[in-house]
Amino acid sequence: MSSKKCAIIGVGYTPQGKLPDWSVRELFLEASKNAIDDAGLKTHDIDGILVELCWTDPSTQCWTLQQDLGIKVTGLCANYDSMGASGGCKVQLAQMAIQAGLCNNVLIAFVEKSATAPAVPYRMGPGPGMAHGLFGAMPGIALAAQRHKILYGTKSEQLAEVAMTFRKHACLNPIATMRKPMTLEDHQNSRMIADPLRLFDCCLVSDGGRAVVVTSAQRARSAPKRPVYIMGFGQGHVNIDLLMRHDLISTGAEKSGKTAFQMAGIEPKDVDVLGLYDATSHNVITQLEELGFCKRGEGGAFVEGGRLSLEGEFPTNTSGGMLSEVYLQGWTGIPEVVSQLRGECGERQVKDAEIGLVTNQGGFISYHSTLILRR
Amino acid sequence: MAEQQIPKPEPPITETTRPFWEGTKRNELMLRKCVECGHHRNPLVIDANICPNCGSRKPSDWVKASGRGTVHTFTVVHRIFHPAFEAEAPYVIVIGELEEGPRLLGNMRGIAPDKVKGGMPIEVIYEELNDKITLPQFRPAKALA
Numbered sequence: 001m002s003s004k005k006c007a008i009i010g011v012g013y014t015p016q017g018k019l020p021d022w023s024v025r026e027l028f029l030e031a032s033k034n035a036i037d038d039a040g041l042k043t044h045d046i047d048g049i050l051v052e053l054c055w056t057d058p059s060t061q062c063w064t065l066q067q068d069l070g071i072k073v074t075g076l077c078a079n080y081d082s083m084g085a086s087g088g089c090k091v092q093l094a095q096m097a098i099q100a101g102l103c104n105n106v107l108i109a110f111v112e113k114s115a116t117a118p119a120v121p122y123r124m125g126p127g128p129g130m131a132h133g134l135f136g137a138m139p140g141i142a143l144a145a146q147r148h149k150i151l152y153g154t155k156s157e158q159l160a161e162v163a164m165t166f167r168k169h170a171c172l173n174p175i176a177t178m179r180k181p182m183t184l185e186d187h188q189n190s191r192m193i194a195d196p197l198r199l200f201d202c203c204l205v206s207d208g209g210r211a212v213v214v215t216s217a218q219r220a221r222s223a224p225k226r227p228v229y230i231m232g233f234g235q236g237h238v239n240i241d242l243l244m245r246h247d248l249i250s251t252g253a254e255k256s257g258k259t260a261f262q263m264a265g266i267e268p269k270d271v272d273v274l275g276l277y278d279a280t281s282h283n284v285i286t287q288l289e290e291l292g293f294c295k296r297g298e299g300g301a302f303v304e305g306g307r308l309s310l311e312g313e314f315p316t317n318t319s320g321g322m323l324s325e326v327y328l329q330g331w332t333g334i335p336e337v338v339s340q341l342r343g344e345c346g347e348r349q350v351k352d353a354e355i356g357l358v359t360n361q362g363g364f365i366s367y368h369s370t371l372i373l374r375r
Numbered sequence: 376m377a378e379q380q381i382p383k384p385e386p387p388i389t390e391t392t393r394p395f396w397e398g399t400k401r402n403e404l405m406l407r408k409c410v411e412c413g414h415h416r417n418p419l420v421i422d423a424n425i426c427p428n429c430g431s432r433k434p435s436d437w438v439k440a441s442g443r444g445t446v447h448t449f450t451v452v453h454r455i456f457h458p459a460f461e462a463e464a465p466y467v468i469v470i471g472e473l474e475e476g477p478r479l480l481g482n483m484r485g486i487a488p489d490k491v492k493g494g495m496p497i498e499v500i501y502e503e504l505n506d507k508i509t510l511p512q513f514r515p516a517k518a519l520a
Contacts, residue, residue: 128419130384131510132482133466135456142450143470150448150493192465195451195488243420243470243478244427248448 006095007220007227008212008373010039011335012109016208016326017177020116024057027111029068031209039213040224041105043069046213048076048097048106052086056117065109075103082237083362084277084330086110087210088369091334092233094214104219109211112328116207137279138202140364142194144248145282149196151249151297154285156196158300160187162281163200163323165308170320172310172348177204178324201281203322210331212338228338231266231355232372234259240366252368253290253359260357260370261292268293271372272353273340274308274316275333277361278323284308284316287359291370315350330360334371341375383459385508391422394437399509402501404442406475407435415440417477442499443516444473451488467491469513471499485514 012035014027022030028051036043046069051062062077076097082089087110094106127134134140148154163182170176182200190199220227236252236259239245261267268291276284285299293314294302308316319325319336326332337356339345353375360369388396395418398405406415407426414428415438421427424434449469455461467483469491483491484500496516503509 128386129468129480130457131386131504131508132468132480132512133383133452133456133460133463134468134480138454139450139452139456139468142452143448143468146450146493147448192451192453194454194468195465197450241420243417243480248470 004217004229004231006098006214007217007229008091008334008338009215009220009223009225009227010035010037010041010213011338012036012038012211013175013335014209016175016328017206018115019113019207022207024054024111024113025060025064025068027113027207027209028060028065028109031111031211032065032069032107032109035107035109035211035213038225039105039215041213043071045105046071046107047074048094048103049074049078050076050090050094050106050108051079052081052090052110053079054111054113056113060111076106082367082369084279085235085360085362085367085369087330087334088233088358088360088371089235089367091212091214091230091371092235092369095230095233098214098216104215106214107211108214109209110328110331111209112331113207114205114327137364138197139194140242141280141282142197143242144286144365145196145280147248148282148286152300154300156188156198157184158285158303159196159198159201159281160184161303162278162284162308163187165303165306166278166317166321167324168309169318169348170324173319173325176320176325177206178320197280197282200323203279204324204327206327208326208328210328210335212334226342226375228341229374230371231374232260232262232264234263234370236368238366240363242364249286251286251290251365253287253361253370256359256368256370257291260372264372266355266372271314271355271357273318273337273350273356274314275321275337275356275358276316277330277333277359278317278321279361281323283361283365291357291359310348310350318345318348318350330362333358333360337373341373381458383504384457385504386419388507389422391424392418395419396508398439399501399511402509404440404499404511405437406440406473406477408438409435415475415477417479420477441474444471444479444497446491446493446495446497447472447478448493449483449491451491469497471497471513479511481510481512483513
């Protein structure tokens with residue numbers, strides 16, 4: 001139905017890791033300028049802005065960024081929040097806005113500042129769960145991971161397989177935070193956070209920003225770099241509260257994936273490279289099931305034998321992902337898959353990568369976005 | 376026990392959850408039951424006069440639950456996210472599935488963390504947090520004699 005309507009033509013990075021000397025506002029501007037440069041555009045070419053507020057410092061809004069970039073007028077300027085799913089959702093919204101004729105070139109920007117920002121309460125609290133020691137995302141995701149273990153016997157060694165594979169990829173990525181190889185022993189010796197999740201099953205805590213530029217397929221042809229077309233997309237959202245979830249391991253990823261695959265007219269087997277939202281290694285296993293890469297309950301076995309590695313059938317999170325590259329709340333996937341489809345990944349390049357899939361998740365595995373991209 | 380222990384975060388008492396917290400003080404687990412469709416809900420999750428099953432805004436009844444259920448899932452938390460939990464860690468958080476249908480969050484008492492299993496029968500017990508709040512918690516259900 002909607003193939004090759006729009007494309008991602010620019011990707012912008014900032015320094016990443018621990019950035020005590022950078023403000024959130026500076027990071028937004030840096031990521032944005034770099035994405036606009038990469039797209040071969042000037043700032044005044046941007047006429048759409050979508051921002052996801054930085055949760056530790058929400059002072060930079062879409063209008064702040066428009067001002068800081070010196071853009072006089074836009075046809076779309078909005079803050080958008082479906083938490084960690086926002087990145088993918090905003091790319092979808094950009095395409096819809098461009099197709100509707102609101103704007104031509106949409107800048108999408110994101111900043112995470114959780115490594116050096118002053119501690120702020122997790123935005124989903126304070127709820128009644130805190131009296132029982134339920135703080136932050138990890139114990140919540142652990143409750144879902146345990147449910148998977150209860151139903152299917154998923155093993156810690158299978159979670160380790162995900163973490164070790166992404167670490168291997170990070171070792172080939174010069175900007176990755178974690179570049180020391182991880183053995184099974186390292187994983188099993190890493191301290192338990194919330195059973196069954198060990199430290200090495202959990203994402204990093206980082207600062208950094210990313211931005212992309214989306215434009216129409218027609219304009220994309222004159223971009224300096226190879227355009228990466230949006231072939232299909234979908235979303236799926238379930239109840240935010242864990243206690244209201246019909247089933248903790250049946251999430252919106254299934255609906256999100258089905259919609260995207262149908263729109264793109266392809267099947268999971270056609271995908272050459274994946275960027276899956278990896279808040280924890282558990283998220284990767286269930287998404288593979290829900291997106292149809294394997295049957296429900298078989299995700300643990302599916303990731304064994306290096307299937308997600310560069311040499312495997314489905315190279316996944318080739319930058320190292322949020323487990324080993326950097327935690328940018330889902331913003332590792334889109335830039336890395338775009339780079340793979342452009343053929344810019346050097347040592348970690350997936351040979352002849354043509355079709356990529358990126359997911360984002362937000363909340364307690366509550367919000368989902370799937371993007372299918374093609375060079 | 377330290378003289379000055381850091382208190383655990385207190386759950387907020389709102390107009391629509393007050394009868395729940397009055398119930399736990401009496402060692403009773405109170406749920407809301409929709410007067411139109413009969414659906415039971417955990418009043419802490421839907422803190423409003425709204426039935427998530429049929430959308431009814433007629434004030435639901437308050438009904439006493441049996442307090443029995445099973446472990447839907449759980450996690451053993453080792454990391455100290457809050458200093459009040461330092462002495463307790465590793466502690467077990469359970470999502471219990473109550474006989475009436477709704478799910479309830481609680482900590483598991485009366486069993487070693489590594490003995491907790493999915494699906495095991497549990498019952499609600501009551502633990503005084505302070506003068507204002509009594510928390511519902513879980514323990515393994517006693518075998519029916």
